[in-house]
Amino acid sequence: MWPSFAAESVKMVRRPGTWLLLAVAVVLSVVFTYLAPYAAYLDGSGGVLSDRTLDQMLPERLVGNSISGLPVFLGAICLILAVLTVGGEYAWGTWKTLLTSGPSRLAVYLGKLLVLAAATLVLVLVLFAVGAVSSALIAVTESQPLHWPTLGDLGVGIGAGWLIGMVWAGFGVLLAVLLRGVALPIGLGLVWLLAVQNLLAAVAAPILDWVAEMQKGLPGPNAGSLAAALGATADTPGIGAVVGAGQASVTLAGYLLGFILLAGVLLGRRDIL
Incomplete structure (x- = not known):
């Protein structure tokens, strides 16, 4: 497993798409969490973003x-x-070249999971780092005191962010193994993340009680509930206290375990072609 992890790490680092995705994540986080709300706060132009008060940044x-x-x-x-x-x-x-070189399917699969876990953790840490810099600059500019979360709160936040990120990574792994490709798994995954779960929450849940109840067992609303419990603002898409933080954490952990186990079983039993 560890040689597979080392090999996958090299591939991950050398893949240009990895750095592009990290850059996109940083830009999205800074622009929509700090720059756009701060600009709306300064000019009082109205809209959803201007509803964020200074203390929220x-x-x-x-x-x-x-x-x-x-x-x-x-x-x-x-x-x-x-x-x-x-x-x-x-x-x-x-796949054929990779597996005929020596490692078993399980070793390769575990190596990929470990690399994804490390990459997701790095992504979360980078988000916290750029958030710290952005919020500090806003506080200094507005002559506000620098009150930071405690180390315990930071640890819980990083762990929660890592769990949420890994659930979606696990979902991507399952789709990739199930559909044996890249384009269709990404397309279907994005449709679910960006469209279906938001439509369920914003359109169906308010008018259908059974949809509202069903949401409590879905990964997206549980991820939003966990983030909301840790201070994420409700005007962010996907954020809402549908369930408590404890239930959300357990549900997300169950989904993560289910995704990676099912993908592992499919990878081990099916033809790789």
Whole structure:
């Protein structure tokens, strides 16, 4: 497993798409969490973003702001990265070459999962870092005190962000193995993340009680609930306290375990071609 992890790490680092996805995630986080709300705050132009008060952009809100994008938009980044890591082997026809070189399917699969876990953790840490810099600059500019979250709160926030990101990465792994490719898994994953779950929450749930109840068992609303419990603002897409933080954490952990186990079984039993 460890040689596979080392090899996958090299591939991950050298893949240009990895750095592009990280850059996109950073830009999305900074622009929509800090720059756009701060600009709306300065000119009072109205709209949803201007409803954010200054204190919601200060360092004391770092945890909630840093993970607020993971239930939807930044979660899509994790999903795409996972599909590229696993589904790329199908698209490029390299599974046969990879497996005939020595390692078993399980070793290769575990190596890929460990690399994805490390990459997702790096992404979350980068989001916290750029959020800290952005919020500090706003606080200094507005002559506000720098009140930072405690180390415990930061640890919980990073862990929650990592869990949410890994759930969507696990979903991407499952789609890649199930559909044996890149384009279709990414397309279907993005449709679910960006369209279906938002339509269920905004359109169907308010008028259908059974949809509202069903949401409590879906990964997206649970991810949004966990982020909301840690301070993410409700005006961010996908954020809402549908269930409590404890139930959300357990549900997300169950989904993550289910995604990776099912993908592992499919990879081990099916023809790789």
